[in-house]
Amino acid sequence: MKAIVYSLLASAMLFTSCAKDNVDPPKSRLTGRVVYQDQAVGVRSFGSTNLGSNASMLELWQRGFGLFTKIPVFVDQDGTFSAELFNGDYKLVRSRGNGPWVDNTDSISVNVKGNTVVDVPVQPYFTFSNASIQKNGSTVTATCTVAKTATRNIDRVVLFISRTAIVDATNNLARSEKSGADVADLSKPLTFSLAVPTSIKGPVYARLGVRASGAGEYLYTPVQKLE
Known part of the structure; x- marks a missing residue:
């Protein structure tokens, strides 16, 4: 099971700024793994909770649409994640206190263009x-x-x-x-x-x-x- 999160926030903002235009839904996909020493880190599945409550989560942020709001990306139990997005530049952030690893406030710059793959390093306890x-x-x-x-x-x-x-x-x-x-x-x-x-x-x-x-x-x- 892959955790697919649609960029509804970015989509809504794009529709707001271009209300009279026909805008296609996001077609690019960002996939990857949360890793330690190049090995995927096993976590609790977002599917075992209501809306992923407290499950391990990443955040995507994108500027340029009037609002600067996070897009949640939940990590599946095998350490993989997937999100459907519009092409563009994003900041990927490891949510604080939201995984079995040391908090890391550094963001990862991601340029999404078509199918894009990125691994997210963490340090488990x-x-x-x-x-x-x-x-x-x-x-x-x-x-x-x-x-x-x-x-x-x-x-x-x-x-x-x-x-x-x-x-x-x-x-x-x-x-x-x-x-x-x-x-x-x-x-x-x-x-x-x-x-x-x-x-x-x-x-x-x-x-x-x-x-x-x-x-x-x-x-x-x-x-x-x-x-």
Whole structure:
């Protein structure tokens, strides 16, 4: 699922300034990924909340239409994003306090002309390595190592499972978690075990998440489908 956000604000302003003209809808597409060390960063899907409330979000800003208003661009759970826009020059901004990464107020200049691709670098508070999730009978087990990349402590690390491919802190049927006190020594691998709810009759979807203290969002591993 791709998160496609239409530039309604820019479109409305263009219609206002050219009320008597026929204006085509935006046809150019900006796509990209939120990345750390060239790897996409897993987040909570905007589709698991009402209108993307508190989900990881980027902002596009464009001058020259009388108003200077943000165009929200929500990041999908695999770290990708997509927006349909008019050609032009935009400023892309990482929303403050709106992701599992360190705030960065620097804007990225983007010239949209036809299909345009841009990666947005971030610095997560924590990262996963050697993550493995498996299902054996009615039990899901997971192992991982968590590394600290910024000056915050861990709030918790969680294994989430669901019956759908959208899996996160707000969309799951079961979870196994460890608090920050349980993972004080990050040199040791973490292990999780979780019974599959009887309400799940088919495949199980699972992923791991880590949240920093004071952060509103988890960083996630890719979703895995377990038969």
